[in-house]
Amino acid sequence: MDFIEALLRHNFLQNALFAGVLASIACGITGTFVVIKRITFISGGIAHTALGGIGIAYYFGVDPIIGASLSALFAAIILGIVTIKMNEQSDTVIGALWAIGMAVGVIFISITPGYNVNLMSYLFGNILMVSGNDLYILFILDIAIIIVVMFFFRQFISISFDEDYSKLRGLWVNTVYILLLCLIALTIVILIRIVGLILVIALLTLPAAISRIYLNRIVMIIIFSIIMGLLFTVSGLVLSYNSNLPAGATIIVIAGFFYLFALTFKKVFN
Amino acid sequence: MVKAVDIKDMAFSYEKNPVLENVNLSLDENDFLAVIGPNGGGKTTLVKLILGFLKPLRGSVKIFGKLPEDAGPIAGYVPQFVQIDNNFPITVIDVVLGGLLRPLSLFPWNKRQSVEKARSALKSVGIEELAKKPFGNLSGGQKQRVLIARAVVSEPKILVLDEPTTSVDSFIEKDIYELLRRLNRSLTIILVTHDLGFISKYINRVACVNRHVNVHEPSDIDNNIIEETYNSPMNLLLHHCRL
Numbered sequence: 001m002d003f004i005e006a007l008l009r010h011n012f013l014q015n016a017l018f019a020g021v022l023a024s025i026a027c028g029i030t031g032t033f034v035v036i037k038r039i040t041f042i043s044g045g046i047a048h049t050a051l052g053g054i055g056i057a058y059y060f061g062v063d064p065i066i067g068a069s070l071s072a073l074f075a076a077i078i079l080g081i082v083t084i085k086m087n088e089q090s091d092t093v094i095g096a097l098w099a100i101g102m103a104v105g106v107i108f109i110s111i112t113p114g115y116n117v118n119l120m121s122y123l124f125g126n127i128l129m130v131s132g133n134d135l136y137i138l139f140i141l142d143i144a145i146i147i148v149v150m151f152f153f154r155q156f157i158s159i160s161f162d163e164d165y166s167k168l169r170g171l172w173v174n175t176v177y178i179l180l181l182c183l184i185a186l187t188i189v190i191l192i193r194i195v196g197l198i199l200v201i202a203l204l205t206l207p208a209a210i211s212r213i214y215l216n217r218i219v220m221i222i223i224f225s226i227i228m229g230l231l232f233t234v235s236g237l238v239l240s241y242n243s244n245l246p247a248g249a250t251i252i253v254i255a256g257f258f259y260l261f262a263l264t265f266k267k268v269f270n
Numbered sequence: 271m272v273k274a275v276d277i278k279d280m281a282f283s284y285e286k287n288p289v290l291e292n293v294n295l296s297l298d299e300n301d302f303l304a305v306i307g308p309n310g311g312g313k314t315t316l317v318k319l320i321l322g323f324l325k326p327l328r329g330s331v332k333i334f335g336k337l338p339e340d341a342g343p344i345a346g347y348v349p350q351f352v353q354i355d356n357n358f359p360i361t362v363i364d365v366v367l368g369g370l371l372r373p374l375s376l377f378p379w380n381k382r383q384s385v386e387k388a389r390s391a392l393k394s395v396g397i398e399e400l401a402k403k404p405f406g407n408l409s410g411g412q413k414q415r416v417l418i419a420r421a422v423v424s425e426p427k428i429l430v431l432d433e434p435t436t437s438v439d440s441f442i443e444k445d446i447y448e449l450l451r452r453l454n455r456s457l458t459i460i461l462v463t464h465d466l467g468f469i470s471k472y473i474n475r476v477a478c479v480n481r482h483v484n485v486h487e488p489s490d491i492d493n494n495i496i497e498e499t500y501n502s503p504m505n506l507l508l509h510h511c512r513l
Contacts, residue, residue: 036359151376158368161358165420168321168347169371216359216404 003238012128016237016247019130022138023194023203024229029149030187031208031229032222033180037160040205042079045094046181047188047200049075049101054122054192055108064122065137068192072185075101080178125196125248127237134193141186148183156180157218194233195248206255207232210262232258272335274299274428274458275320280329282312282319289315293329293483299427302454302472304488305462307479308500313462314350316479317432320460321347334427343372346421348431354417356406362416363388363401369420391423392416395449411442418449428458436464444468466491 007013034043050072057067075097082097083090109119121129130138149156155176158166166173184204191200207228211221236251243250275297282290290312297303305313318324319331322338333341346369366388367380392398395415400408405416414434421429431450435443450459451472463469466476466488476491478484478499486495 154368154371154375154379157360157364158371161360161365161368162349162354164323164349164353165347165368166371167323168345169369169373169424170343171371171373212359216406217361218359221359 003241006241012130013237013241015130015132015135016127017234018135019127019138019194020233020237021230022135022142023190024207024226024233025142026138026145026187026190027204028207028222028224028226028229029145030180030183031204031206032211032218032225033156033160034184034205035208035212036157036218036221037180039181039184040201041091042083042094042181043184043188043204044201045079045098045101046072046075046185047192047197048098049079050185050188050192051105051122051197052101052103052108053105055105055112059108059112065134065189065193068189069186071101072189073182076181076185077178080174080181084174084177121196122192123196123198124246125192125194125199127194127233127247127251130193138190138193141190145183145186148179152176152179195251199248199252202252202255203229203232206252206259210259213262213266228255228258271299273297273332274301274334275460276330276332276335277320278330280319280326280331282315282324282327288481290319290479290483291481295477295483295485297458297460297475299458300454300456301475302450302459303461303475303477303485304466304469304473305460305477305479306464306466306499311480311499312483313479314432316477316483317430317460317462321345321430343424344427346424346426346429348414348417348421348429348434350432351410351414351434351437354413356413358405360405361401362392362397362403362405362408365405365416366391366419366423369423388419388423391419394422394453395419411438411446414438414442414446415449418446418453422453422457426457428460429453430460432462433464434461440468447472 007017034040050068053067053071054064057064079094079097082093086093155171158171159173159176163173187204188200191203195203207225208221210228211224215221215224232251232255236254237247239245239254240247240250273296275295277293277295280290280293281288293316305316307313315324319326320333320338322341331338334344336344363385367384370384370387389398389401392401395418397412397415400412405413408416418434435446438446447468450461453459454472461469470488473488476486476488478486478495480499484495
């Protein structure tokens, strides 16, 4: 097959494949919590605020992935506090930060002198441009996510299942919640590299949403989500390489169809 | 002897709307208190104050001599059914194990000792065989038992239940009350309920909550007290109560 030959020959394809694997691990783990705690919208807010950081970093000549990480973490903390403090109007505030983050990003990118090809790659991702250095950063982020989730696994589940009871047990509910948002922020930074900002929420939530339809145990949902993520990124990569399509969008279209199929299948046969 | 619950001159309001005023309530160990009153009268608020989810505006709330927020492990709580996500992907035993979590429960996940405790809590509510089942697949009555098991697994001294039987059939309701009676031998129980029907035999105190809290002996409850609490003649309720 073309792809296999190309894979052996081209370093950028190997990097792309590794990036897909690392992204699938991250989104399988944190995406599961996004789905079961139903915080897709706030995750969207974090993702779009990350563009602000990318723009600012770009303008000052810093590595955009650092700008993205810092602004996504900043957004996670701010949005976490906002949702805790103002329960009812929090979605309006999330929407505002969402827009501001994006706008700031676009402004800074546009005032940066030079040719701005990179804006598109952050909006829609470019898995084929992942460098060895990027892979190293993605790997570190993955390890960080795995370790934190391992330690806080039961607490994340507890605050998602029953926040009041967690409070009664004296758990630091708000701190644990903000920690979870920070992990989501880091995952989003990983995913932006692969599918870009516009599509990031899809890759974060679709594998877990598919697994959630069929599985009833969180560990199983995580494992299955990782497998789903791998399936989508690898098949998307192959398809986009063979047909000369944009990789990020191809990955998302495959994931989206899978989700709709899984949903229909369940509805029809249950 | 230290009071199980001791509330003195307590008041609470949401924003500027007073919800509870001038509340005095004290319970001894092994009391079984039923909390009745109209919707919006402050029943759930009272419970949340006792559990420390809310802080009083004035006055004090103590359970076993401590502030509720410091007394966490002393209390077990069975929330209103609607507060729980019924489709959450979690097994029965993991729900019960959640009742043993503490702020520093990080790793390893579940000690053998904890799992054994959770199993015996499930046994005490009569559903040991459901341990590995997904919580979402259970019936209303079984779910309620799981939540009771979670509340008692930490061996609390006080158990608070907020309308635990609203979503279950009346024969299951009776079962659950029998279970509570058994638990009452070693526990103080506070039960928010709409209906004094089955439970009237087991309780020894009734708190009528409608902004104010009046505590009665079950045998003293009559039409006048019910009318006063609900602000309207409630013959129906009393008839239903068979007191």
